[in-house]
Amino acid sequence: MARVAIIGAHGKVGQELMRELYDAGHDFVGIARGEEHAEDVFRLGGEGVRLDLEATDAATLAQAIEGCDAVVFTAGAGGGSGVERKRTVDYGASVLSVQAAQAAGIRRFIQISAAGVDDPTTETVVPDEQWVAYVRAKRDADAELRSSGLDWTILRPTTLTTGEGTGLIELAESVDRANGSIARADVAATIVAVLDNAGTAGKQWELTGGSTPIAEAVARLS
Template sequence: MARVAIIGAHGKIGQQLMRELYDNGDDFVGVARGEEHAEDIFRLGGEGVMLDLERTDATTLADAIRGCDAMVFTAGAGPDSGVERKRTVDYGASVLSIEAAKAAGIRRFVQVSAAGVDTPADAGRGEQWVAYVEAKRDADAALRESGLDWTILRPTALTNDEGTGRVEIAPAVEHGSIPRADVAAAVVAVLENEGTIGEQWELTGGSTPVSEAIASLIA
């Protein structure tokens, strides 16, 4: 049984991840911004910690997650947020979480990013999109350079469809879509397989069971 710290636990992927961990028999500490969100985490079987990632520091976050075996960063500012919050949440909160993981003695760190962010963003999609792509790209670079036991998962377009348990995972995949539930299942599978440390993959909907798809990449 593992104890996992989830940064962004009340987000849509975070909620799916909590259900996956609960079904898997794992404990989790969910970090969320509001008291109501923390109560929702408790109802899903975990420990809720109320912290605003834009207004806290690494020491406070480390104290809240100390004793966990792994950290999953799946926080994001959301599609309706402005350029500034893309930087403070999608990038800044990730760097804060890396610092907190180190301070708490947590070496395992899985980050949910986005497919294609190493390619220059299409400015025609607007400044918010450019800021989002740059924030995710820079957060991934910071994690790769952190010295932690990292894995980066970069899903294509996310949907709220029911999970299929089947995916395509590779260093790069064709543009497509994937249910958030399947991203959460991939996070759990990655956490269970030390062979995924130091790997960065894109994932999208596919025909291969999650665990098999991951095993095929590290065989």
């Protein structure tokens, strides 16, 4: 059983991840911005810690996640949050979490990014400054993590959807992003499969809905 720190626990992927971790018998600490959000973590079987990632420091976050075996970064500013918060959350909070993991002596770090962010043409998919800021923030956060010296894995899903997962994905260095989508529940299940497989460290993959069972897809590339 692992103890996992979830950064952005009250996000939609974070909530699915807490359910998956509980079902898999893992313990977790959920970092959430609001008091009511931290209480939701308790209701889902974990330890909730209220911290505003935009108003804290690495030492405080390190104290909150001390004793964990792995960190999963799922935080994001969300749609309509503005250009500035894309930088302070999607990039800045990721870098802060890496620094906190290093300070707490936690080597394993899994980051949820987005498909295609290294491709310059991705910035033109949506002609909007918020989209461009989002893509650049995710791209730069991933680059920082890759250079951190931690045992990292980066998962880059295509468009996220709600509803039940299928348990079937396509996982590769690059997937066909045209009209690609994946349920958040399947992203969460993939995170747990990655956590359970040490061979996934140092790997970066895109993922989308597909035809391969999650555990098989992860094992095949590890």
